[in-house]
Amino acid sequence: MTTLRLPHPPLLQGAPPREEILQVENLTKSFGGRTVLDGVNFTLTRGSVVAFLGANGSGKSTTLKCIMGLETLDAGSIKLNGTELSTLRGTALVRVRSSVAMIFQKIHLVPRRTALENVCAGALGRLSGPASFSPMFFPRELKEEAMAALARVGLADRAHEKAGRLSGGQAQRVAVARALCQRASVLLADEPVSALDPRAAEEVMELLAELAREENLAVAAVLHQPNLAVRHADSVVGLIDGRIEYSGDISGLDASMQARLYTPNRAAA
Numbered sequence: 001m002t003t004l005r006l007p008h009p010p011l012l013q014g015a016p017p018r019e020e021i022l023q024v025e026n027l028t029k030s031f032g033g034r035t036v037l038d039g040v041n042f043t044l045t046r047g048s049v050v051a052f053l054g055a056n057g058s059g060k061s062t063t064l065k066c067i068m069g070l071e072t073l074d075a076g077s078i079k080l081n082g083t084e085l086s087t088l089r090g091t092a093l094v095r096v097r098s099s100v101a102m103i104f105q106k107i108h109l110v111p112r113r114t115a116l117e118n119v120c121a122g123a124l125g126r127l128s129g130p131a132s133f134s135p136m137f138f139p140r141e142l143k144e145e146a147m148a149a150l151a152r153v154g155l156a157d158r159a160h161e162k163a164g165r166l167s168g169g170q171a172q173r174v175a176v177a178r179a180l181c182q183r184a185s186v187l188l189a190d191e192p193v194s195a196l197d198p199r200a201a202e203e204v205m206e207l208l209a210e211l212a213r214e215e216n217l218a219v220a221a222v223l224h225q226p227n228l229a230v231r232h233a234d235s236v237v238g239l240i241d242g243r244i245e246y247s248g249d250i251s252g253l254d255a256s257m258q259a260r261l262y263t264p265n266r267a268a269a
């Protein structure tokens with residue numbers, strides 16, 4: 001097993017080094033006595049995209065869910081901005097976790113609300129009073145921030161459209177804008193393009209890579225298409241049966257590595 005060391009691009013003289021924002025060490029998780037993650041290590045770095053690849057059931061989604069706190073870990077450590085998450089409780093945990101946003105294959109927008117209102121919802125964690133339960137009371141500054149986020153994903157002209165009327169690709173971009181409005185610095189994307197047509201998938205991946213570079217986000221994306229990883233990711237975590245088979249630069253994702261990651265019944269081979 002290799003510990004992921006994200007590639008640092010050649011640094012310009014005087015440029016700050018890429019900031020490692022999330023460190024996962026020895027992540028271990030079982031369900032009903034069956035180990036599905038076994039000592040997984042990797043680091044997410046601001047400004048870069050890591051693709052998580054592997055066959056169905058290899059543990060990709062569970063890894064992201066453990067980071068989000070949607071699953072508990074059996075062992076291991078997750079540090080966000082240097083803070084070990086397991087040491088935090090209550091509001092301190094909520095505050096630290098608010099810098100991590102997740103987007104899913106099944107896009108979770110409120111269909112009867114406008115794109116703008118859905119994007120504003122990214123800020124709910126830092127709102128209080130009436131604004132925290134009704135879009136009618138969203139403050140003007142928040143709407144401006146949400147509008148800027150929509151413009152950033154190329155959808156300013158659809159701001160007042162009901163989310164339920166958007167195409168899949170547009171809806172996923174609204175979900176990305178909501179993460180921007182959350183002011184997240186880590187964006188976890190669990191199969192963000194699996195439900196999209198090839199062109200929309202390409203556009204969403206381009207957007208994620210651009211946001212990583214230009215907004216200095218750390219992006220982790222579970223993908224089922226190695227070719228999308230090759231085009232848009234900087235590095236790869238490749239899982240087989242809950243163990244890291246490959247972690248490192250995207251250039252290492254050659255045909256033989258792809259074949260290895262997707263060979264069925266490896267344990268039985």
Ligand SMILES: Nc1ncnc2c1ncn2[C@@H]1O[C@H](COP(=O)(O)OP(=O)(O)OP(=O)(O)O)[C@@H](O)[C@H]1O
Nearest residue numbers: 031032036054055056057058059060061062063222
């Ligand atoms: N809540 C759960 N209870 C029991 N088993 C689970 C649970 N969640 C995941 N698993 C099992 O853990 C293993 C890893 O699942 P996970 O969803 O992380 O894989 P994945 O690599 O994301 O797969 P896919 O590509 O199919 O989405 C699978 O065998 C799955 O059945």
